[in-house]
Amino acid sequence: MAEYFFDLSASLIIICLIFAFYLNKYQRMSINRIALVSMIFLFDSAIAGVFFCITKYTVFAVFASIFSPLCLGMLLIYIYKSCAYKIVRLVVIFTVILPVLLAVATGVASCFIDNEVIWWTSKIANILLVMFGTFYLIRFRENTAIERIFLLTLAYFMVISSYVVSLVMPHIDYEAFAISILMAQIFLGLRNPDELYDVNTGLMGIEGFRDIIRKRLAYIEKNPDQHMYIVTLSLHGLDSFAKLMGDKNSTLHWMDVVTELTRFTHIASLYRIDKGLYVFILEKGDRDEAEYVMRKLDERMKLPFGRDDYEANVQYTLSIIDAPEMADSLTSVLNAVKMIALEGEKKNLNIIRYEDLDFDLEKRLRETEEKVRNAVADGKLEVFYQPIYSAKEKRYVSAEALIRLHDGDNFISPELFIPVAESNGYVVEIDDFVIQQVCKMIAGRKIEKLGLKYIELNLSGSDMIQGDLAEKLQRFIRMYSIHPSQLNLEITETSADAFTGIVEDNVIKLSHMGFNFSLDDFGTGYSSLSRVIMLPFDIIKLDKTIVQPPFMLEDEVERENARKLLESSVEMVSRVGAKMVAEGVETKEQFEALEKLGVDHIQGYYFSRPLPEAEFINVVKEMNKKAL
Ligand code: C2E
Ligand code: MG
Ligand code: MG
Numbered sequence: 128m129a130e131y132f133f134d135l136s137a138s139l140i141i142i143c144l145i146f147a148f149y150l151n152k153y154q155r156m157s158i159n160r161i162a163l164v165s166m167i168f169l170f171d172s173a174i175a176g177v178f179f180c181i182t183k184y185t186v187f188a189v190f191a192s193i194f195s196p197l198c199l200g201m202l203l204i205y206i207y208k209s210c211a212y213k214i215v216r217l218v219v220i221f222t223v224i225l226p227v228l229l230a231v232a233t234g235v236a237s238c239f240i241d242n243e244v245i246w247w248t249s250k251i252a253n254i255l256l257v258m259f260g261t262f263y264l265i266r267f268r269e270n271t272a273i274e275r276i277f278l279l280t281l282a283y284f285m286v287i288s289s290y291v292v293s294l295v296m297p298h299i300d301y302e303a304f305a306i307s308i309l310m311a312q313i314f315l316g317l318r319n320p321d322e323l324y325d326v327n328t329g330l331m332g333i334e335g336f337r338d339i340i341r342k343r344l345a346y347i348e349k350n351p352d353q354h355m356y357i358v359t360l361s362l363h364g365l366d367s368f369a370k371l372m373g374d375k376n377s378t379l380h381w382m383d384v385v386t387e388l389t390r391f392t393h394i395a396s397l398y399r400i401d402k403g404l405y406v407f408i409l410e411k412g413d414r415d416e417a418e419y420v421m422r423k424l425d426e427r428m429k430l431p432f433g434r435d436d437y438e439a440n441v442q443y444t445l446s447i448i449d450a451p452e453m454a455d456s457l458t459s460v461l462n463a464v465k466m467i468a469l470e471g472e473k474k475n476l477n478i479i480r481y482e483d484l485d486f487d488l489e490k491r492l493r494e495t496e497e498k499v500r501n502a503v504a505d506g507k508l509e510v511f512y513q514p515i516y517s518a519k520e521k522r523y524v525s526a527e528a529l530i531r532l533h534d535g536d537n538f539i540s541p542e543l544f545i546p547v548a549e550s551n552g553y554v555v556e557i558d559d560f561v562i563q564q565v566c567k568m569i570a571g572r573k574i575e576k577l578g579l580k581y582i583e584l585n586l587s588g589s590d591m592i593q594g595d596l597a598e599k600l601q602r603f604i605r606m607y608s609i610h611p612s613q614l615n616l617e618i619t620e621t622s623a624d625a626f627t628g629i630v631e632d633n634v635i636k637l638s639h640m641g642f643n644f645s646l647d648d649f650g651t652g653y654s655s656l657s658r659v660i661m662l663p664f665d666i667i668k669l670d671k672t673i674v675q676p677p678f679m680l681e682d683e684v685e686r687e688n689a690r691k692l693l694e695s696s697v698e699m700v701s702r703v704g705a706k707m708v709a710e711g712v713e714t715k716e717q718f719e720a721l722e723k724l725g726v727d728h729i730q731g732y733y734f735s736r737p738l739p740e741a742e743f744i745n746v747v748k749e750m751n752k753k754a755l
Contacts, residue, residue, distance in 0.1 A: 250290065328385050328399050336398040339408060340450075340457050347451055355408065355450040356417035357460065358395065360388070360424060361468035362403035363442040383432045384441060391420050400461075404468060417447050425477060444471025446479045453481050462493060492547055495539060498532065499548045503556050507533045510564040511737035512582070514747055515708060515730045518722045522751045525615070527583040527730065528565045529737045530557060545587065554587045561585075562600065565614065566607040572744055574613070578751040583615045583645055583666075591618060592629050597636040611641035615666065619647045638663050645708070649673075650696060667700045669693075669726070671711020678717050697724045 178187040236245045340355075347353045362384070388397055388405060394416055395407035409417050425445055431438040446467040454460040463484070471479045502508050509531045514523040532539040548554035565582050568574070574582070590596060604611055616637065634644065645666035650673035673696055676689035700707050709721045712731030721729060735746055 254290070328382070330385065330389075330405075331396065331398045333398070333400040336400045336406065337457060339396070339398075340460050343408070344450060344456065344460075354412040354414070354452065356412060356414055357448040357450065357464075358407040358409070358417050358420045358424070359444075359446050359448060359464050359467050360405040360407075360428075361444045361464075361471060362405075363444070363468075363472045365403045380432055380439065387427055387432075388424075391423070395420055400464065404464060406464060414447075414449070421445050421447055421478065428477070442472075442475075444468060444476055444479055446471070447481075449481070458493065459490070491543070495544050495547045496551060498534060498539065499544050499551070499553050499557075502532055502553070503560050508557065508560055509533065509739065510561055510568070511739055512568075512743040513730060513737040514735050514743065514750070515583075515728050516734045516750075518718075518727050518729060522578055522753075523734075523747050524728070525579055525581050525583060526743065526747070527617070527737075528561055528585070530561055530585075531737075549587050549589055552589065554589050555593065558584075558586060558590050559599070562603055562614075566603045566609055568740055569609045569613050570607040572740075577744070577747050579747065581613050581615045581643065583617050585617045585647065588619075591633055593633075594629060596633045597640065600637065600642065601640065611637075612643060615643045615645055617645040617647040617668070619651075634663060646705075648710075649700070664705055666706045666708055666728075667703075668708045668710055668730075669696060669700070671731075674709050674711050674717070674721070674731075675713070678714065678720070694724060697721075697726055701725060 178184070236242075343355045347355060385399075385405075388407075391397070391407060394411075395409045398406050398408070400406055407420055409420070428441060428443045428445070431440045444467060448454055448460060448463050448467075450460060454463045466484055467479055470476070470484060474483075476483075498507070511529045511531050512526045513529060515525045515527065516522070517524040530541055530545075532541070532544050545554060545557075548557055562584060565584055569582060593599070600611075600614070604614070618634075638644070643665040644663060645668055646662070646664045647668050648670040649667045650670045673689075673693055677686055677693050680686040680689055697707065706728065707726050708728040708730055709726045710730050712718050712721060712729045712733045714733055717731075718729055718733050735743075738746060
């Protein structure tokens with residue numbers, strides 16, 4: 128009896144410790160610790176259960192009775208920590224803590240006192256726990272993979288059958304063991320809620336945010352009169368701030384900010400979804416409360432943050448997202464948060480309103496990104512060619528390769544998808560495809576025989592900063608046995624602006640190898656002509672935005688000014704000694720005026736639109752047959 132008592136008191140001490148731990152330090156109790164403790168209980172109860180089956184020693188039954196419900200309780204706390212609804216948390220407390228206490232008390236008592244009421248109460252408490260476990264698993268089923276649901280069903284079957292067995296054949300007791308197996312399944316079946324937390328701040332992180340948004344949107348879909356309000360706070364200039372303050376101070380500083388933010392957690396749950404990106408989801412779908420949080424945050428953020436020896440202001444942008452009004456899916460909510468941060472930083476606004484944002488563009492960009500991602504693999508890309516006419520030689524002398532992205536019967540404009548591809552990095556793959564297609568065309572169609580000296584290719588900034596660009600081009604021209612002078616590489620004024628380091632190395636290397644360069648879109652960037660002269664460009668392409676206005680503007684004065692700008696640009700470029708191509712020439716009038724100004728190369732719809740390869744070859748043959 129003494130030894131029973133010893134074991135029992137040891138167990139009770141553990142229980143007391145755990146509950147003290149839970150009650151005092153719950154907020155800081157890490158998920159990992161909960162998981163660890165529940166795993167220990169799990170193994171203890173499994174071992175005790177097995178030993179009890181074999182030896183029939185009451186002490187093992189005591190252990191199993193204590194550890195099984197405790198373990199289940201800990202697991203449910205583990206679930207509790209991952210739920211963002213306050214109401215669910217309360218339900219967890221009432222449905223978990225009470226049955227756990229009941230199960231432990233009656234389980235222990237039933238080992239010593241042979242009383243049917245106690246025995247039944249213990250069984251009912253266990254069944255209640257199993258039921259609640261099932262309820263939470265169903266509620267969190269999105270976190271559970273299908274094969275795990277299968278294993279869980281098996282485990283539940285074991286538990287239920289163990290009750291039946293213990294009723295029919297009381298001498299065989301595998302109940303504790305079965306419950307252990309069930310708990311192991313629940314444990315393995317759940318996604319690790321640590322993923323839901325942000326390690327830097329201890330706040331809920333992006334995964335938690337995704338979960339809650341999905342659930343709330345599903346709820347709103349069923350209840351169309353409901354709204355969800357999200358207050359977003361984006362902090363700007365974090366990197367330069369860290370440089371200024373040093374890493375340690377700046378971390379302390381952000382923790383101060385976070386502490387301030389947690390003041391609102393009684394009405395809104397707070398998430399840190401990215402560096403410098405905080406969001407509050409209002410517990411109740413109440414616009415006024417959202418406005419209140421935003422106003423209070425605005426007042427606080429205007430004041431400096433800091434400790435004794437330093438103080439600094441934080442650049443920030445606040446906004447309110449109304450779902451489903453402004454965003455009706457997880458992706459659109461996330462995009463809205465990002466757009467608010469970007470726009471706010473760009474326009475230097477502390478508060479930004481829905482009306483200020485261009486969501487149509489955002490939606491189009493998102494769809495485009497999807498299409499760009501698989502464009503090369505799906506064979507959705509095609510290279511078109513637009514011939515370039517020489518006024519002097521009266522024939523086509525070159526052409527520009529322009530990429531087309533098929534979208535059903537239409538094309539998505541490169542004006543739209545190239546910037547998207549540039550920002551997500553796919554442009555390099557796209558341009559590799561274009562380079563290869565162009566090399567193949569040059570070799571296969573023997574363009575020199577058609578009278579074409581070279582084909583112009585657009586390279587983006589991302590291509591130009593590749594360390595192996597020269598080697599790659601070298602490889603392509605060798606593969607197709609073409610000469611580098613048959614390719615002319617177009618770079619835009621803006622990417623030429625960043626003409627340092629690796630870009631410069633690439634240009635020099637490629638020039639030495641015999642490639643020529645064009646400066647594309649001249650007149651749209653901000654670089655000075657003096658800088659342009661320094662660079663080895665053979666051709667300067669006048670952009671359509673300076674070519675067209677002298678012929679299109681309604682207002683006479685404006686038209687005259689545009690004409691002067693065009694004339695002086697042409698004059699400057701010819702003084703530099705570079706060849707010139709005028710882009711966007713659409714009418715006879717434009718062509719003749721440019722010819723008069725001395726612009727030799729003309730590209731534009733007046734001569735031809737960009738065409739698929741075969742059509743382009745025919746058009747060139749037709750024109751050059753007459754001329755040659
Ligand atoms: P860009 O290099 O300045 O190309 C000239 C653009 O002007 C082409 O637009 C062409 O179709 C258009 N254009 C030609 N003649 C006329 C005309 O008479 N009137 C008007 N309104 N437009 C004319 P596109 O094909 O839509 O390409 C847009 C831009 O996308 C290109 O501007 C270039 O910067 C980029 N791009 C196109 N293909 C590629 C590519 O393969 N790689 C990369 N990195 N960028 C490309
Ligand atoms: Mg171009
Ligand atoms: Mg251009």
